[in-house]
Amino acid sequence: MYFTPPLARLIEEFQKFPGVGPKSAQRMAFFVLNMSDNDVQSLARVLVDAKDKVKHCSSCFHLSANDPCEICTNVRREKSTICVVADSRDVIALEKTREYKGFYHVLNGLISPLEGRGPEQLRIKELLARTAGGTIKEIILAINPTIEGDATVLYISSLVKPLGIKTTRIAFGLPVGSDLEYADEVTLTRALEGRREV
Amino acid sequence: MYFTPPLARLIEEFQKFPGVGPKSAQRMAFFVLNMSDNDVQSLARVLVDAKDKVKHCSSCFHLSANDPCEICTNVRREKSTICVVADSRDVIALEKTREYKGFYHVLNGLISPLEGRGPEQLRIKELLARTAGGTIKEIILAINPTIEGDATVLYISSLVKPLGIKTTRIAFGLPVGSDLEYADEVTLTRALEGRREV
Numbered sequence: 001m002y003f004t005p006p007l008a009r010l011i012e013e014f015q016k017f018p019g020v021g022p023k024s025a026q027r028m029a030f031f032v033l034n035m036s037d038n039d040v041q042s043l044a045r046v047l048v049d050a051k052d053k054v055k056h057c058s059s060c061f062h063l064s065a066n067d068p069c070e071i072c073t074n075v076r077r078e079k080s081t082i083c084v085v086a087d088s089r090d091v092i093a094l095e096k097t098r099e100y101k102g103f104y105h106v107l108n109g110l111i112s113p114l115e116g117r118g119p120e121q122l123r124i125k126e127l128l129a130r131t132a133g134g135t136i137k138e139i140i141l142a143i144n145p146t147i148e149g150d151a152t153v154l155y156i157s158s159l160v161k162p163l164g165i166k167t168t169r170i171a172f173g174l175p176v177g178s179d180l181e182y183a184d185e186v187t188l189t190r191a192l193e194g195r196r197e198v
Numbered sequence: 199m200y201f202t203p204p205l206a207r208l209i210e211e212f213q214k215f216p217g218v219g220p221k222s223a224q225r226m227a228f229f230v231l232n233m234s235d236n237d238v239q240s241l242a243r244v245l246v247d248a249k250d251k252v253k254h255c256s257s258c259f260h261l262s263a264n265d266p267c268e269i270c271t272n273v274r275r276e277k278s279t280i281c282v283v284a285d286s287r288d289v290i291a292l293e294k295t296r297e298y299k300g301f302y303h304v305l306n307g308l309i310s311p312l313e314g315r316g317p318e319q320l321r322i323k324e325l326l327a328r329t330a331g332g333t334i335k336e337i338i339l340a341i342n343p344t345i346e347g348d349a350t351v352l353y354i355s356s357l358v359k360p361l362g363i364k365t366t367r368i369a370f371g372l373p374v375g376s377d378l379e380y381a382d383e384v385t386l387t388r389a390l391e392g393r394r395e396v
Contacts, residue, residue, distance in 0.1 A: 002293045004262045006247050030286075049207070050230060051230060052204075065203060088228075092200045
């Protein structure tokens with residue numbers, strides 16, 4: 001017991017965060033002690049507030065303080081495309097490209113028998129329900145190139161294709177700015193497979 | 199504006215922490231959203247509680263929820279020695295060695311003309327007051343081997359030595375387990391200067 005109890009508890013709490021080890025947790029706790037009383041109270045409020053207000057959009061399941069979310073209610077977005085992703089973080093990553101203008105659908109994970117996650121735990125039923133109206137012309141699967149990702153893509157496309165909806169998956173290949181020499185074999189194989197006429 | 203406002207604010211707050219960049223802040227914020235309501239509320243309480251309760255010991259200025267602190271009130275500690283450090287974190291580091299049994303004195307920084315910190319901003323007056331009773335036989339300066347540290351050591355020893363109190367500084371040299379070949383010149387010079395008969 002080197003730290004006085006309230007400080008020890010704070011360090012403990014910070015250590016629970018991903019990527020925060022004992023040293024970082026200690027640094028963060030000391031940082032809190034150096035903040036003003038007001039700033040600490042406001043930080044505490046922001047924490048509770050975020051947990052309180054941020055829910056899943058009932059249509060696309062993206063994290064949002066509003067339901068339906070800002071993307072689903074945006075009238076300028078293209079109504080004919082749904083981009084399917086595993087996680088809300090992927091929505092953010094795609095939004096940052098400013099390239100995609102359609103809607104999203106967050107699956108909440110990928111099929112993973114090892115982790116005991118089957119298709120029924122993902123929001124696939126809800127995705128199919130969204131295609132019912134006939135306005136959806138394309139479903140883009142922006143899913144990681146992993147075993148779990150491949151399984152999920154296969155499963156979803158087997159359900160969506162029969163509905164006559166175009167189903168695509170984002171391209172895998174060399175990252176821009178990278179060097180062919182240092183690319184791993186699997187990425188290079190994917191890049192070859194995905195080659196396009198110039 | 200990619201994140202819904204309450205989430206964006208939380209990410210912003212986390213980014214203020216030392217060593218936390220945008221990606222880590224995002225990961226931490228998502229971690230909070232995945233915590234239970236109870237856990238988030240308890241985290242918020244622990245934050246406010248730590249800030250509220252942890253103060254400086256009025257004798258040694260170490261961070262503590264009690265005043266005087268657990269170390270100053272421990273009757274089993276040796277009353278004749280004070281170990282002077284720059285920061286409360288240094289107290290923790292020394293306590294972890296389980297070697298030192300005396301008292302501490304936290305200066306709250308080092309003399310640094312560049313950062314506008316003179317001796318009067320440090321708790322040197324308070325240190326001298328503690329030596330007044332005559333029980334203190336040795337003052338150990340556990341101060342970093344930097345320019346600021348050297349200046350502070352010089353200043354304090356010039357005040358304490360005339361009082362007839364033994365004044366020592368912790369040793370500098372090769373860290374245990376390190377390799378002489380890779381040590382920098384300054385460290386090697388210090389190690390040579392500090393050589394002892396075997």
